[in-house]
Amino acid sequence: AQLRAAETAIIGDIEQIPPKYSAIKVNGQRAYELARQGHEVIIPTRRVHIFELSLTLAGNVLTGCTRVSKGTYIRTLVEDIAAQLGTVAYCQELRRLQIAHLISDDPANPRDMHTVVEIRSLANAAERDKLLLPMDLLCQQFPAQAITGAHWQSLIRGRQTSIDSEQQGMVRLYLDKQFCGLGEIQQTQLKAFRLLNTGF
Template sequence: MNSVSGLVIVDKPADWTSHDVVGRLRRLARTRRVGHAGTLDPMATGVLVIGVEKATRLLGHLALTEKGYDATIRLGQATNTDDAEGEVTATASAAHVTDEALRAGIARLTGEIQQIPPQVSAIKVNGERAYKMARKGEEVELRARPVTVSEFRVTDVRRTGEFVDVDASIACSSGTYIRALARDLGAGLGVGGHLTSLRRTRVGPYDLGMARTVDQLAERMEILPIAEAVTAAFPRRDVTEDDARRIAHGGRLAAAGLGPGPVGVFAPDGTFLALVEEQGRQAKPLAVFV
């Protein structure tokens, strides 16, 4: 068994599920202890953060970080999944949509917004996944949730007959559905819309420049050591030997003023010890790794 704990930044191929990638990495890393931070739909490509061994315990915290995407939205056609894999449910000419109207529609979807997840999503409703209910023909009532779209920037617009294809670069909070942005942009413009392509460019500090394809990883398995992964993603706190012993046994430390999110705590020799969260005057362990 491979004893190295750390992250693998994968450039997920199209038509693979996130679970497919995990299965392949289990074989390559020779361990069952592998997981991912933040699911990508099969049609999507790009950054998928994989945790190996102890680093699987980081994944829940990494999944909450901001993400970046390159997306293509087709205006003039709606689907039942809000992306190109679904069935077309409505068509309306988008030829009349001006650049000014497009900018106004995007502005309404930028900043702190309320977003209703897609009908075909992994959200649980009364204990059952929404996509399973939708596939059975059941109408799923999903509540709007607060999300933050910090950037929604158009990079190209192509007009072909009755359709308008919009390329955009998007940065958003965890839990934001790009499919829903496509749906809502089209609905707001009165012509319908859906997502035709999606590439995740970033999860927190981990971007495409760090990512490797599955084929590249099969040739050479590259694991970012857990200490480097934590330093890249969270504020770092180096402590004394006494504090290192305290935190290793689940004790609390005095707060160091490093913010409300997770903070990585390191021993004097550079060993990663724990993630802590500052609450008032104390730093409370979220997860201890030694």
């Protein structure tokens, strides 16, 4: 009953004070830099939203699964939950299961993790590619737009270019079927938003 009460109290909009050892900027400097220099760091509260929270307790180990808004500090959330339970706690393990539309294949059996050094050490490009997800997977919410070499040359020089397209707004750009960045179409004009250093 106490766990369910804590869940109910936390779900919804809450005010959080981010930790002083965080990357938030205070007067133009990272909070953690100021804290390491021995300065007093005062970080204002921020409102975040907790969409879901489920808690289970085994001995003195509390396990939880939550879905939260951008800007939520999970380690601070752990302290908030502990306060609701009338105790203190620290985060022993933290695992992100989803970001945007990308979901872990199997939270119980995550895929092997590889460091950048390990991936770069593989001589076979095909073997390297097996370990990497395609970059355009992160922006599938935008429609695809094929462009020509002439379009690309204009975009990399910072110029808008005319394009005949049914798409409007943000688009994924493909040159010769290779993802090369994001662009924005307004009426018949295409401008670059973020381009990749593709070597085209």
